[in-house]
Amino acid sequence: MKKPNYVVLTKDAIQSWTKNANASAASIGIWSHSRRPSSYGETDFLHANYEFKTFKDTWKFLNKVADGANSLKHHPTITTTYNKVEFLLTTHDVGHRVTNMDIELAEAIRKEFHPFDKEVDKPAFEK
Ligand SMILES: C[C@H](O)[C@H](O)[C@H]1CNC2=NC(N)=NC(=O)C2=N1
Numbered sequence: 001m002k003k004p005n006y007v008v009l010t011k012d013a014i015q016s017w018t019k020n021a022n023a024s025a026a027s028i029g030i031w032s033h034s035r036r037p038s039s040y041g042e043t044d045f046l047h048a049n050y051e052f053k054t055f056k057d058t059w060k061f062l063n064k065v066a067d068g069a070n071s072l073k074h075h076p077t078i079t080t081t082y083n084k085v086e087f088l089l090t091t092h093d094v095g096h097r098v099t100n101m102d103i104e105l106a107e108a109i110r111k112e113f114h115p116f117d118k119e120v121d122k123p124a125f126e127k
Pocket residue numbers: 001002003004073074075076089090091092093094
């Protein structure tokens with residue numbers, strides 16, 4: 001399969017994206033950039049946690065994300081338990097760095113979350 005032209009992003013470029021993305025988020029769906037050792041060596045990734053009202057909503061969302069990832073040909077690492085979802089986004093093809101494709105996928109995830117955003121009870125001070 002043909003691979004996209006990946007652009008490995010600088011720390012500053014990633015930071016400016018997370019800052020902008022998080023400006024409109026409350027406590028759910030905050031994106032951050034981290035680096036940690038893994039079995040592949042150092043791994044750079046974008047990270048976020050999401051929360052839903054029900055298990056059913058969680059999987060409605062996850063199925064949309066799966067469709068989006070398939071279209072983009074870029075796939076997230078997902079950990080999910082009941083109403084919680086954790087994403088790790090990194091680009092394997094360039095040695096586990098954060099690229100333009102991770103940002104595109106993160107944007108697709110953020111978009112899919114919109115219909116669910118209002119449903120989750122937020123602490124009173126955030127309402
Ligand atoms: C050929 C195909 O597009 C590539 O193997 C894609 C598939 N999905 C991918 N997903 C992620 N997260 N990183 C990749 O490097 C990657 N590569």
